[in-house]
Amino acid sequence: MESGPSLSHGMIGQRIRVRGTVQGVGFRPTVWKLANALNLLGAVWNDPTGVVIEVWGTAANLEAFVSGLSRECPPLATIDGIDREPLTGCGPGRGFVIRTSTAGEARTDVTPDAATCDTCLSEVGDPADRRYRYPFTNCTHCGPRLSIVQAIPYDRGNTSMSSFTMCSACLAEYNEPSDRRFHAQPNACPVCGPQIWLEAAGSPVSPPDSDEDPLREAARLIACGEILAIKGIGGIHLACDACNGEAVNRLRRRKHRYHKAFALMARDLTMVRRYARIGIQEEQLLRAIPAPIVIVDAEGEPVAEGVAPGQQTLGFMLPYTPLHHLLMAALEGPIVLTSGNRSDEPQCTKNRDARNRLEKIADYLLLHDREIVNRLDDSVTRVMAGSPRILRRARGYAPAPVALPPGFDGDRQLLAMGGELKSTFCMLQQRRAILSQHMGDLENAATYQDYRRNLALYLDLFQHRPQAIAVDLHPEYLASKLGGTLAAERELSLIGVQHHHAHIAACMAEHGLPLATPPVVGVALDGLGQGDDGTFWGGEFLLADYRGFRRLGHLQPMPLLGGAQAMREPWRNCYAHLSQLLGWEWVTRHYAGLEIVRYLRSQPLGTLDTMMERGINCPPASSCGRLFDAVAAALGICRDRQDFEGQAAMELESLATPFFLGQRDGAYPFDVQRPRQGLRVIGFESLWRTLLEDLRRGMHLGLIAARFHQGICALVESVVAEICDEQRVSSVVLGGGVFQNRLLLEGLIKRLAERGLTVLSPARVPANDGGLSLGQAVVAAAQLSSTSEEMA
Numbered sequence: 001m002e003s004g005p006s007l008s009h010g011m012i013g014q015r016i017r018v019r020g021t022v023q024g025v026g027f028r029p030t031v032w033k034l035a036n037a038l039n040l041l042g043a044v045w046n047d048p049t050g051v052v053i054e055v056w057g058t059a060a061n062l063e064a065f066v067s068g069l070s071r072e073c074p075p076l077a078t079i080d081g082i083d084r085e086p087l088t089g090c091g092p093g094r095g096f097v098i099r100t101s102t103a104g105e106a107r108t109d110v111t112p113d114a115a116t117c118d119t120c121l122s123e124v125g126d127p128a129d130r131r132y133r134y135p136f137t138n139c140t141h142c143g144p145r146l147s148i149v150q151a152i153p154y155d156r157g158n159t160s161m162s163s164f165t166m167c168s169a170c171l172a173e174y175n176e177p178s179d180r181r182f183h184a185q186p187n188a189c190p191v192c193g194p195q196i197w198l199e200a201a202g203s204p205v206s207p208p209d210s211d212e213d214p215l216r217e218a219a220r221l222i223a224c225g226e227i228l229a230i231k232g233i234g235g236i237h238l239a240c241d242a243c244n245g246e247a248v249n250r251l252r253r254r255k256h257r258y259h260k261a262f263a264l265m266a267r268d269l270t271m272v273r274r275y276a277r278i279g280i281q282e283e284q285l286l287r288a289i290p291a292p293i294v295i296v297d298a299e300g301e302p303v304a305e306g307v308a309p310g311q312q313t314l315g316f317m318l319p320y321t322p323l324h325h326l327l328m329a330a331l332e333g334p335i336v337l338t339s340g341n342r343s344d345e346p347q348c349t350k351n352r353d354a355r356n357r358l359e360k361i362a363d364y365l366l367l368h369d370r371e372i373v374n375r376l377d378d379s380v381t382r383v384m385a386g387s388p389r390i391l392r393r394a395r396g397y398a399p400a401p402v403a404l405p406p407g408f409d410g411d412r413q414l415l416a417m418g419g420e421l422k423s424t425f426c427m428l429q430q431r432r433a434i435l436s437q438h439m440g441d442l443e444n445a446a447t448y449q450d451y452r453r454n455l456a457l458y459l460d461l462f463q464h465r466p467q468a469i470a471v472d473l474h475p476e477y478l479a480s481k482l483g484g485t486l487a488a489e490r491e492l493s494l495i496g497v498q499h500h501h502a503h504i505a506a507c508m509a510e511h512g513l514p515l516a517t518p519p520v521v522g523v524a525l526d527g528l529g530q531g532d533d534g535t536f537w538g539g540e541f542l543l544a545d546y547r548g549f550r551r552l553g554h555l556q557p558m559p560l561l562g563g564a565q566a567m568r569e570p571w572r573n574c575y576a577h578l579s580q581l582l583g584w585e586w587v588t589r590h591y592a593g594l595e596i597v598r599y600l601r602s603q604p605l606g607t608l609d610t611m612m613e614r615g616i617n618c619p620p621a622s623s624c625g626r627l628f629d630a631v632a633a634a635l636g637i638c639r640d641r642q643d644f645e646g647q648a649a650m651e652l653e654s655l656a657t658p659f660f661l662g663q664r665d666g667a668y669p670f671d672v673q674r675p676r677q678g679l680r681v682i683g684f685e686s687l688w689r690t691l692l693e694d695l696r697r698g699m700h701l702g703l704i705a706a707r708f709h710q711g712i713c714a715l716v717e718s719v720v721a722e723i724c725d726e727q728r729v730s731s732v733v734l735g736g737g738v739f740q741n742r743l744l745l746e747g748l749i750k751r752l753a754e755r756g757l758t759v760l761s762p763a764r765v766p767a768n769d770g771g772l773s774l775g776q777a778v779v780a781a782a783q784l785s786s787t788s789e790e791m792a
Contacts, residue, residue, distance in 0.1 A: 011041070013087030014062055016053040018069065020080035021109050021400065024154050026140035027051055027077045028098050029182045034068045035096040042092060045099035049430070056091040075141045075289055076111050080403055080432075098177050110149050110461050112396050113233055113376065115291035115320035117142040119180065124322045130169070135215065135323035136194045136370065140184045142289075143321075146399060146437070147234045147374050148186060152461050156185045160371035167192035194370035196323065201229075201359050215323070218366045219330035227251050229340050229354050229362035233321050234376025234395045235347040236340035236354045238362060239265075243333050245304040251336065252306055254361040257343040259643045261308035263293045263315045263378060265337040267328040272316050274301045275334065281383045290396025291320035292379035307336065310637075310651040317378060320396075323368075339377065343643075346446045349375050374457065375450060376437055385746045387763050393424070393770055398437035399458070402765065402774065404428065405508075407515025407785075414781055415459075415466035417483040418773035419499070419529075420474070421645065422766070423451055426773035427464045428781055433509065434462055438770050442478040452482070468493040470780035472502070472772070474530040495780040499529025500540045501549045502775030503735030503767075508546065509778045510771075511760045515785065519545045520760075521552075521723050523716055526736035526768070527567065527625035527645070536560070538623030538736075541680065541719055543727055546782035552723055553680035555627065557620035561608050566626065569641050570633035570648045573626045575600050575608060576618075581685045584609075591692050596634045624712075624738050627684070628652060631708050634691065635701050646737065653741050656705035660743045663703065668711030672719060680719060687711060706743075713747040721755055734761040735775075737768035 018027070023046050031044045031053055040062070042055035055065065066082065073079055116124075120137045123129045131137045138144065151158040156166075166174060170189055173181035181187045188194060198214035218228055225247045227240045238255065240247040242264050252258055266272045269283060277299040278286070285294045293315045298308070308314055316334070319325040328335070339347040340358055348354040349372040354365055376395040381388055390397065414428040421441050427434045436454060440447040458464065471483035473496045487494035504522030513520075522542040531537040531551075539555030559576045560566040566573055574596065578587050584605070591597050611618045625646075632648035633639045637655065642648045668690050671683035687708075694704050720732055732752055739745050745761060752759045765771040 010058060011056045011091070012059060012062065013042075013054065013056040013089065013091050015085050015087050016055060016066065016069075017050060017083040018053070018079055018081075019050040019083070021076070021078040021111055022051045023109055024145075024183070024185070025076040025111055026074040026180065026182065026184075029140070029177050029180075030072055030074050030077075031069070032096060032098050032177050034065060034072060038065050038068075040065060040096055041094065043097045043099045054087060054091075055096070056087070075117065076114055078400070110154050110399060111145045112290065112398055112400050113145050113147050114142045114289045114396065115318075116322055116325060120322065121325060124325065131189055133213075133215075133326060134190045134193070135196050135321065135326055136186075136188050136368070137322045138184065138186050138188070139180045140182060141180060143184070143186050144233050144370075147372055147376050147395070148370070149461065150373050152463070154185065159185055160373050161186050161188070164188055164193050164370075194368050196366065196368040198364060198366050200364055201355075201362050214366060215326045216330055218364070219327055221364055222335060223331060226363040227254070227361065229348075229358045229365040229367075230323075230327070230337070231351070231354070231365075231367045231372070232323065234372060234374070234378075235349050236358070237337045238340050238358070239335045239337050241333065242303045242307055242336045245306060248304040248306040248336060251338075251361070255338070255342055257338075257643075259309055259647060260343075261311055261313075261315060262336045262338045263317060264303065264307065264334045265317050265319065265324065265328060266334040267331065268318065271334060272296070272318075275303055276300065276314050276316060279383070281386075281388055285381050285383070285388050286316065286318050288396075290379055291317060292381045292390075292396055293317045295380065295382035295391070303334065310647075310654060312654050312657060315380065344441075344444060346440065346444065346450055347375055347377065374437075374454065377440075379438075382740075382742070384742045385749045385761065389740075389763050390766055391740055391768070392422070392438045393435065393766055394437040399434050401432035401434050402510065403512070404431045404433055404778070405512045405514050408778065408781055410781075410785065412468070412781065412784065413464055413466050414468050414470065414777055414784070415464065415483075415486075416470040416497075416773040416776035416780065417472070417479040418776070419472050419479060419769040420477040422768050422770040423447070423479060424770050424773045425451075425455055425458070425479070426777045427458060427462060427466070428777045429462065429464055433774055433777055434458070434464075435765065435774055438766075448478055451479070466490075466492060468495055468780060468784060470495045470497050470776040472496070472530070472776065473498055473532065493784075495783060497776040497779045498532050498549070499772070500524035500526070500531075500537055500542065500736065501544055502772050502779060504542060504544045504549070504733050504775070505546055505779045506765055506771040506775030507733045507735045507760055507762050507767075509774055510762060510765045513760075515546055515782055517545060519543045519727070519729060520731040520733045521720055521727070521729050522549065522733045522735065523720060524736045525624040525738035528621050528623045536619055536621035536623065538621055538625055539627070539682070540622070541723060543723070543729070544733075546778055547786050548783075550678075552678060553682065553719055555622040555624060556681055556683045557622045558626065558630075559612055559618035560621050560623075560626065561611060561618050563617050563619065567629075567645070570629035570637075571600065571603065571639050572608070573630035574633035574639075575603070575605065576612075577627075577630045577684060577688060579609070579612075581683070581688055587692070591696060594692065594695050595636065596639075596695070599639060624736070625649065628738070631691070631705075634695070635704060646740075649738070649741065652705050653709070653743055655702050656709045656743060659700075659702045659706035660709055660747070663706040663710045666703075666707045666710065667714040668707050670711060670715045672715070682715060682719070709741075709743045710747065712744055713751055716748055717751040717755070720752060720757070724757060730756070731758045731760065734759065735767055735771075739767040
C-alpha cells in the first residue's frame with residue numbers, strides 16, 4: 001500500500017533496523033501509520049534479524065519517527081535494539097509502503113499467546129458488531145500464537161487455523177495495512193471461524209444446536225453444581241463453582257487430586273477483591289497481557305474450604321479469551337479452573353482425548369473445533385519482596401526470548417536440556433535465550449513424549465542447529481540421557497553443568513550480569529541436585545561466575561531413607577535428623593511424650609537403622625528441601641505423605657506466616673563448623689534441641705514454624721556476610737526452589753540489604769528447576785567461550 005508525499009529538497013535518508021520480537025505482531029502497520037503521520041517516504045519489510053525500514057524525511061521528522069517506534073510499539077512487540085545508518089541516493093518518488101517479504105527472507109518469531117485486548121472485547125460485547133458474542137475473536141494484538149502453530153513460517157497455513165478459510169470480510173481486514181487485523185493469522189468471525197458446542201459426558205456426539213447458546217448454558221450448569229470440561233487456548237480445563245464445597249470436593253475425588261490448591265478464575269478485579277487482598281502490582285499482573293495465575297492472600301468472603309487446603313493464599317486469574325469472558329459474565333462468583341486431567345497426567349488438549357479421559361470426571365464438555373497444537377499450562381506468578389515473580393513460565397510468557405547479557409555475543413547456537421522436574425529446555429541463538437514453556441515432570445511417560453515433541457518443534461520453528469548440548473550432571477535424568485543421545489548422533493560437544501551452579505547462573509543471566517562479571521556469592525537452596533563430587537546437594541554456598549564455581553559451604557548431609565521415598569514421606573527425614581544428630585535413644589528418653597516421637601515409634605525403625613548402618617538405599621544429601629520436610633513432620637504437617645512436591649514446605653510457610661515478623665529475635669540456632677580447607681558445614685543439632693524443647697513446652701506450632709523460618713534467614717545471612725567479607729565480594733545471587741517461599745525470600749533480602757549487600761533473585765525466570773535450562777545454557781556458552789579464547 002502506497003501513500004504520502006513526494007520527495008522534496010532537504011530530505012535525508014536512513015536505514016533503520018529494529019531487532020527484537022517485531023514480526024507477526026503488527027509492527028509493520030505501526031511503522032506505516034507513523035511514517036505517514038510524519039510525511040515520510042520509504043518502505044518497511046521483514047528480514048532474518050527483524051524489521052528493516054528505509055525512510056526519507058526531514059531530520060526533525062526522522063528523529064520523531066525513531067522516538068515513536070518505541071513509544072507506539074504494539075502490545076505484543078518487544079524492541080531489543082534500533083540501529084541506524086545513513087542512506088545515499090534519491091530515495092523513492094513518493095509514498096511509504098509495506099513491502100512483502102520474499103520466501104526465506106523473514107524470520108517470523110512465534111510469540112506467546114496473549115489475553116484478549118480491550119478493542120476485541122468491546123466488539124464481542126457490541127450487539128451491532130459482526131463478532132458479537134463470538135468466542136474466538138482476536139486481532140494482531142491478542143489471541144492464540146504458540147498454542148496453534150505447527151511449523152514455520154508463522155502464517156495461517158502452518159497453524160490449526162488452516163482448515164478455516166477466511167470469508168471476504170475477514171480477508172479484507174487481513175490484507176489492509178491500516179486494519180489491526182492486518183496479517184493476523186488466527187483472524188476469524190462467526191461466518192468462517194471455529195465454533196463451540198456443549199455436550200454431556202458419555203453421550204453420543206451430535207451436531208451443535210444452533211438455537212442454544214452453549215456458553216450461557218455452561219454457566220447455568222456450573223451454577224447448579226455441575227463439573228464442566230472447558231476447552232480453552234492451551235488446554236482443556238475442569239471447572240466448577242468455587243464456592244460450592246460439595247462440587248469442589250467431588251472434583252477432587254474424581255480427579256484424584258486431594259491436596260494441591262486449585263486455580264480460580266474471576267470475572268474482574270472487583271470479584272477478586274471480594275475474596276482476596278490485592279495491591280497495585282497484583283492488579284497489574286492480573287490485567288497483564290500474559291494473564292497469569294497470581295498468588296494472593298485470601299481475605300474477605302470465603303471460597304470452598306477444599307479450594308486451597310492448608311493455605312492462606314488463593315491463585316486467581318482473569319478471563320484471557322472471549323470464551324472465558326462470556327462464560328464469567330454469566331456467573332456471580334469465581335470458578336475453579338484446573339487442568340483437565342487426572343492427577344500427575346498431562347492436561348488434555350484434544351476433543352477425543354477429553355471425551356475418553358474426562359468422562360468420569362466432568363458432567364459436561366464445552367468444546368470447539370480449533371485444534372490446540374501445543375499444550376500450554378497456565379503461568380503462575382506471585383509478588384514477593386516488592387517484585388512480580390514467575391513461578392511457572394508457560395502460557396503468555398513462552399517462548400518470549402530473554403536477552404543475553406553483554407559478552408554472550410557470538411553466533412554459536414547451543415541447546416540446554418533442563419532437569420527432570422518442572423522441565424524446560426533452552427536454545428541460545430542470535431544473542432537471545434529462547435526458553436520453552438513448562439512441561440512438568442519427565443518421570444511421567446506422556447510428559448516425556450510431550451517434551452520430545454516440543455523440542456523437535458522448537459528446533460524447527462527457530463531453525464536452531466545446536467553446535468553443543470548442555471545437560472545436568474545427574475546421569476539418570478531423562479533430559480540428560482536424551483541430550484547425550486542427540487550429541488552422539490550429531491557429533492556435538494556434550495557439556496555437563498552442575499545443578500546449583502546452573503541455578504545461580506540463570507539468575508545472573510536474567511539480571512544481565514556481563515560474561516566478564518567477577519565472582520558473586522551464590523546461595524542455592526532446593527530439594528536436591530547432583531554435585532560435582534557425585535553426591536546429592538541442596539543447601540549450597542558458592543563463589544561463582546558463569547564459567548565455574550567453588551563450594552564454600554553447605555548444609556550437613558543427611559541420609560535419604562528409602563531414596564525417593566524420603567521425598568514423598570516427610571517422617572523419614574525427621575527420623576534421619578533425630579537419630580543421626582541426637583541419637584534415637586536420647587530422644588525417646590527425654591521426649592517420649594511428644595506426638596512425633598510416638599508416631600515414629602510405630603514405624604519400622606529397625607529396618608531404617610540397618611539401612612543407615614549398611615549404607616543401603618539412603619544416600620546422603622545436603623538438601624534444604626528435606627530439612628523443611630523434617631521440620632514439617634515434627635509439627636504434624638504432611639507427616640505420613642505429601643501428595644505433591646513442596647506440599648509440606650508450603651503448609652509450613654502458611655503456618656508460620658502470621659507469626660513470622662515477630663520472631664526475628666527468636667530465630668532457631670544452627671551449628672556452623674568453621675572453615676576447614678575453606679568449606680563450612682552447617683549442622684542442625686542445636687536447631688533440633690531447641691525445637692523439641694519448644695514442642696515439649698507446648699509452644700504454638702505457628703510460633704515454632706516462624707522461629708524455624710527466621711532461623712534459616714539468620715543462618716544464611718551470617719554465612720553470606722562472612723563469605724562476602726572473606727572474599728571481598730558485595731553481590732549475592734539467590735536460586736533454587738526454596739526461594740519460592742515468600743517468608744524466606746523477603747526475610748533474607750531484607751537482612752542482606754541491611755548489611756549493604758547487593759542481592760539478585762529470580763523474577764522473570766523461575767527460581768525452581770523451570771529456570772535450570774537457562775543456567776545450563778549460559779554456563780556452557782561461557783565455558784565454550786573460554787575454550788575459544790585459549791585456542792586463539
